[in-house]
Amino acid sequence: MLTPIDATAFAARRARFLEGLGQDAALLVAPPHHHRNADTEYRYRQSSDLVYLTGWEDPEVVALFRPLSDQPFVLFVQPKDPEREVWTGIREGVAGAKERYGADAAYPIHELASRLPALLMGYATLHYRPGEDLVMDRSVFGAIRSMAKPAARNGGEIPWRFVDPGRLVGELRLRKEPAELALLREAARISCDAHVRAMGTGRPGVAEYEVEAVVDGHFRRQGGNGPGYTTIVGGGKNACILHYVTNREPLRDGDLCLVDAGCEVNYYTADITRTWPVGGRFSGAQRQLYEVVLAAQIDAIDAARVGRPYREMHDIAVRRLTEGMVRLGILQGDVTENIHNESFKRYYMHGTGHWLGLDVHDAGVYWHGFKSRTLEAGMVLTVEPGLYIPPDDTLAPEAFRGIGIRIEDDIHVTADGPENLTAACPKQVDDVEAACRA
Numbered sequence: 446m447l448t449p450i451d452a453t454a455f456a457a458r459r460a461r462f463l464e465g466l467g468q469d470a471a472l473l474v475a476p477p478h479h480h481r482n483a484d485t486e487y488r489y490r491q492s493s494d495l496v497y498l499t500g501w502e503d504p505e506v507v508a509l510f511r512p513l514s515d516q517p518f519v520l521f522v523q524p525k526d527p528e529r530e531v532w533t534g535i536r537e538g539v540a541g542a543k544e545r546y547g548a549d550a551a552y553p554i555h556e557l558a559s560r561l562p563a564l565l566m567g568y569a570t571l572h573y574r575p576g577e578d579l580v581m582d583r584s585v586f587g588a589i590r591s592m593a594k595p596a597a598r599n600g601g602e603i604p605w606r607f608v609d610p611g612r613l614v615g616e617l618r619l620r621k622e623p624a625e626l627a628l629l630r631e632a633a634r635i636s637c638d639a640h641v642r643a644m645g646t647g648r649p650g651v652a653e654y655e656v657e658a659v660v661d662g663h664f665r666r667q668g669g670n671g672p673g674y675t676t677i678v679g680g681g682k683n684a685c686i687l688h689y690v691t692n693r694e695p696l697r698d699g700d701l702c703l704v705d706a707g708c709e710v711n712y713y714t715a716d717i718t719r720t721w722p723v724g725g726r727f728s729g730a731q732r733q734l735y736e737v738v739l740a741a742q743i744d745a746i747d748a749a750r751v752g753r754p755y756r757e758m759h760d761i762a763v764r765r766l767t768e769g770m771v772r773l774g775i776l777q778g779d780v781t782e783n784i785h786n787e788s789f790k791r792y793y794m795h796g797t798g799h800w801l802g803l804d805v806h807d808a809g810v811y812w813h814g815f816k817s818r819t820l821e822a823g824m825v826l827t828v829e830p831g832l833y834i835p836p837d838d839t840l841a842p843e844a845f846r847g848i849g850i851r852i853e854d855d856i857h858v859t860a861d862g863p864e865n866l867t868a869a870c871p872k873q874v875d876d877v878e879a880a881c882r883a
């Protein structure tokens with residue numbers, strides 16, 4: 446069973462956020478509701494920062510945080526509108542914002558610009574991210590400009606220093622609470638099942654989109670919101686295109702198929718990649734390359750430990766992959782030399798992972814200045830080394846050309862070492878082949 450994130454948990458997060466703000470105010474804005482085409486709308490998906498602190502799911506919402514005031518949490522929301530609600534669903538409205546979402550004050554969204562000056566008076570620093578919504582930028586900065594004269598007359602600070610709010614929320618989001626881990630585990634469980642089903646579906650002649658349909662269909666049937674990012678199904682050389690989402694070619698016997706897909710459950714997403722043989726058996730060259738990536742991934746996962754620098758798992762993966770490529774004759778010469786001159790990047794051009802949570806590439810910085818940050822218990826990250834030999838690459842032995850392989854798991858950093866949340870998804874050669882022939 447899922448552990449729902451209740452009102453108390455949101456209030457606790459806001460308390461931590463307000464403490465982090467110190468004497469600064471913060472204004473978090475939801476993204477506009479984009480149209481897919483003409484007047485057809487995408488299903489709305491709340492901004493991760495905003496939903497993390499408030500739980501509010503509807504569009505057109507602005508959250509204002511005012512530490513050290515008698516109304517520290519103010520929401521501007523879509524007001525009740527029976528006529529509009531017939532079309533787009535029941536709105537919580539101003540009363541709901543106060544009664545069910547814990548707002549100390551709530552107003553209709555169209556009152557934002559007129560109410561901001563009074564609410565922001567006294568705060569010298571505002572955490573607000575400009576450049577995402579130009580209409581919103583004009584209201585916010587227009588409101589602040591209008592504060593100058595009254596401030597000069599009556600005294601009092603007005604916002605003059607601006608900080609990206611993502612930095613502070615990102616630090617909170619980086620360390621997962623037990624309830625968040627429960628959602629990530631559920632997302633991982635559904636995603637593992639979906640990948641096993643994909644392996645059983647992808648036979649010669651089956652189209653990439655049919656594999657996508659099995660994966661995405663399983664996400665929805667299990668109650669997930671759907672994929673947390675667009676599902677990648679790349680047969681053969683399509684696996685060498687890192688973000689291939691066209692998914693419309695038939696799978697061919699003798700090729701590998703790369704599937705990168707994760708289910709989103711209550712806003713939290715998994716992120717798994719598996720690469721498997723369409724015909725049910727790896728060829729000799731495919732297996733050799735696969736074993737190199739797998740060994741690199743297993744060693745990199747082992748570095749996801751409390752107190753180790755984040756960067757270390759990438760360094761380990763790069764060394765293992767480069768050793769393997771030299772052994773297989775894909776790279777020439779000395780391993781260390783190939784790492785120093787970055788010639789491995791010809792076949793391994795991406796990082797080895799990223800934070801995972803509400804966003805597939807989750808919030809939180811990786812570096813403190815020039816220093817890689819240290820891993821802490823409660824962080825969740827992916828480990829996803831790969832090798833991609835372009836089909837027309839004349840430097841690599843012919844047997845490896847056109848093979849793309851990536852293996853990705855979701856790792857929870859704990860005091861007892863790395864916990865693989867996606868361990869149920871087969872990745873050893875024999876297990877993968879068995880799942881493909883099932």
Ligand SMILES: [Mn+2]
Nearest residue numbers: 716827829853
């Ligand atoms: Mn990933």
